[in-house]
Amino acid sequence: MFYPLANKHGCFSSNSSCDAEDMEDMFNNIKDNVNTEEHFQAMVAETDPQAAGLGYKTDATKVDKAKYSKYAAGQACGNCQLFQGKAGAASAACPLFAGNQVSAKGWCNAYHKKGA
């Protein structure tokens, strides 16, 4: 569990005050725990207007193939150039959906094969 307001000095407890060192400790604590924005990012919903507009599906096999004929089996966020996660990550950020994560098994119409 992550408690950003608790530190070794007891800062913010009933009878204490915070000095600069306390504040730096807290900042470093937060930084260590959220060193990737992904830590607190929610998954993109398929119903999100931008996601819906791009035909995003959390499961690429469920893509509307009649509407998105460019989709080919094997394409997925996890092997898309815009996927920000490391190899094997189940989900990661995508610049098209700032503040949210996409599933590695997902797909949208902006798919671009990694390395292509």
Ligand code: SF4
């Ligand atoms: S741009 Fe790529 S990583 Fe982002 S949602 Fe579309 S397929 Fe997934």
